[in-house]
Amino acid sequence: MRRRVLDLCIRFGKIISRVCEGFNSGAIVDEQTPFEPSLRYAAMKISVKAIIFDWGRTLFDSETKKEFSEAEKILALCKGRGYRLAVGSLTSIHSNATLEERKKQIEDFPLRKYFEIVAVTDTDKDKSFDEIVQKFNLPREEILIVDDRTVRGIQYGNLRNHPTVWLQKGKFANELPNEETKSPTFIIHSLEELLDII
Numbered sequence: 684m685r686r687r688v689l690d691l692c693i694r695f696g697k698i699i700s701r702v703c704e705g706f707n708s709g710a711i712v713d714e715q716t717p718f719e720p721s722l723r724y725a726a727m728k729i730s731v732k733a734i735i736f737d738w739g740r741t742l743f744d745s746e747t748k749k750e751f752s753e754a755e756k757i758l759a760l761c762k763g764r765g766y767r768l769a770v771g772s773l774t775s776i777h778s779n780a781t782l783e784e785r786k787k788q789i790e791d792f793p794l795r796k797y798f799e800i801v802a803v804t805d806t807d808k809d810k811s812f813d814e815i816v817q818k819f820n821l822p823r824e825e826i827l828i829v830d831d832r833t834v835r836g837i838q839y840g841n842l843r844n845h846p847t848v849w850l851q852k853g854k855f856a857n858e859l860p861n862e863e864t865k866s867p868t869f870i871i872h873s874l875e876e877l878l879d880i881i
């Protein structure tokens with residue numbers, strides 16, 4: 684009888700060990716699953732305190748030269764949720780605006796009141812981002828960057844340990860992340876989706 688009980692225990696142990704193996708191999712597969720932005724974000728366990736928005740084609744329609752209709756609502760909600768906000772803008776051949784025009788656009792638009800910091804440049808957007816980060820005086824992991832271009836704000840943020848949100852929409856929607864830009868933490872297709880993240 685004792686022997687039978689012992690035998691059963693051994694068998695039961697083997698079954699348990701197989702089940703556990705299954706769980707373990709599942710976990711390993713999960714870790715190797717190709718990049719899943721929201722899971723990566725959750726794994727980072729970060730606390731975002733500030734957000735840097737790109738201007739052209741993120742908040743502002745460079746083609747029609749009007750702010751996107753949803754932009755003000757999103758900024759108001761971000762502000763209402765306690766985030767400190769900044770805007771960073773680079774004027775280039777794609778901007779449909781000169782540096783002076785762009786500065787005036789931002790200053791004159793109703794969106795201006797939501798931003799604690801504004802940085803506009805026609806030379807080096809990375810420097811503008813650096814300037815904003817310095818003024819926020821927060822760890823980079825606590826500053827989220829939202830941009831419609833992978834080669835601008837997304838690349839800047841990814842290489843410096845910021846959480847990033849790529850707004851894959853409009854003129855640069857096909858400018859996919861690559862080895863140089865690295866993958867954004869999140870990909871959204873409308874600004875409203877940002878509210879599900881923050």
Ligand SMILES: [Mg+2]
Nearest residue numbers: 737739740831
């Ligand atoms: Mg842009």
